Amino acid sequence: MTTPDLHPLIEKISASIEALTPKGRILGEFIISQPRKAVFMTTKELAEACEVSEATVVRFVAGIGYDRYSDFQQALRDFVDTELTLLDRLDIADMQAPGAVRFRRTVAEEIDNLQQLYNALDVDAMEAVVDVLDRRVPVHVIGSRLSFTLAYYMGWALTKVRDNIRIMKGSDRTTIDWLTIAPADSVVVIVATSRYPNELIRLGKLVKRLGQTLVVITDSATCPVLQFADHHLIAAAKHIPYLGSPTPMSCLINYLVHELASRQGEALKVHQARLEQSYWENDVLFNMKDLEGRTPE
Template sequence: MVTIQEHPLMKKIAENRSSLTPKGRILGDYILKNPRKVVFMTTKELAAACEVSEATVVRFVGQAGFDGYSDFLQTLRDLVDTELTLADRVDLTNLNKPGANRFQQEIFREIDNLKQLYKSVDMDSVNEVVDRLYQSPALYIVGSRASYPIAHYMGWLLGKIRQNIRTLKGSDTACIDCLTIAPADTLVVIIATSRYPNELIRLAKHVRRLGQKLVVFSDSALCPLNNFATLKLVAPSKHIPVFGNPTNITCLINYLLLELAGRYGDRLKAHQEKLEQAYRENDILFNLDTF
């Protein structure tokens, strides 16, 4: 795994240190030494910690190649998130802090995360993924660990829209068999969330070796599976989660499903009527009339 200090952003700060102003060097050194602190700081807080002006912070971020401080923080957030252990995440969130209104805090974090998704999502890529989901004869949806429930959710609902859907658990080695003998025109969708299980990275490599098309859904531009993707969709979160954050990816999936369903027209109705008949004949779902 690439460490924080090996990342291009941090290497750029270190390598360009000599060309920075004295105050810029102070900022750069502080960021290199304290990325986990900086990721939670405003421009005002970072300026105060380094005893420089906010204008100096803004100039520094621009010199680093970012459009603004929020873009800089998002990149730093993705770096820090990839490195954090479970214990680190608990320490960062002050779980033992008395009197914390965690419910309210969690709601506000989710709102922030959804705003980040709305601001950053690449709609051209999203619509191209909808095209692929519609055109591909067969779809295999893969997840592992925290991302498997999301993959199951997507695969389950895709089955309510179209045929030839399979959901695979990436931690099951039989997944290699299924992908190897899948039809050549299968579209594989892998959902990966930080901290990115190695089994999903291996599967992404395997899919590309087989020559199949691969779509990767992830929560960060730094996700290692993105390197093997035919298409990638990134649903970034603004906050670092303790145990995971499925909200943004799930929201993106819901949009994809709605767009996909709209393309099937009368075929969608026929497909769903067939399913509903099977539900009734086999007493699958609760029905008030028979209660």
């Protein structure tokens, strides 16, 4: 579990607490002591809880380095998300609501997450990651626990676009072997989602020591693997999920693969023709022509 005084947001508040006005200190102490309440509050609700004005809340947020309340709230959300256990998440998930309500809420939250992805991502940073994936070197894609689902999807999709892709599990200790014997110019992509398995942090540190290029795709600026990254992309979720929110990251991965494919020219057709030939020769995929030896009318 994250130590509160090591989190950037809590550090900012703690470092500023003595310089704040008395009302500002009340806000700071409330947020440090009750972050799980504060994260869901509007400026009005936070002001009322601390018996200060909304203007005081706005000044407080600016005083600790955030241009907008939404930026402060996202940082607080990332902190709370990392801290929450499964039981904590169950408490805030409202499992007693009718199924239709939960369905609509789930869809609405994912729409919010995608809107945030659309508004927040740095196009230049995405282009830089595609440049790295376009190098004619081995690419290793690694995930663990929830993020392995996304890592597997990314690696699988990349194999349809270029060669020399390896998908690896962070929990498999032989991953250390593969990275150690990989060429020094290899690219390693680590996909990391909250609550950030320690094995991915160790692998990030190893990649850094080996001098390979590390790309980190994650859901928060507080991801501990980011300290080792040469390039990174953050698909932050706006809401705190019960188990996970893979939609923004899968959308980002789709873009990266599609953009990479657009750069391959004729080589892409050659690569995919080889794959299709192999599928056909080895009877890998269902084909309607094989149904009773004829194509259905």
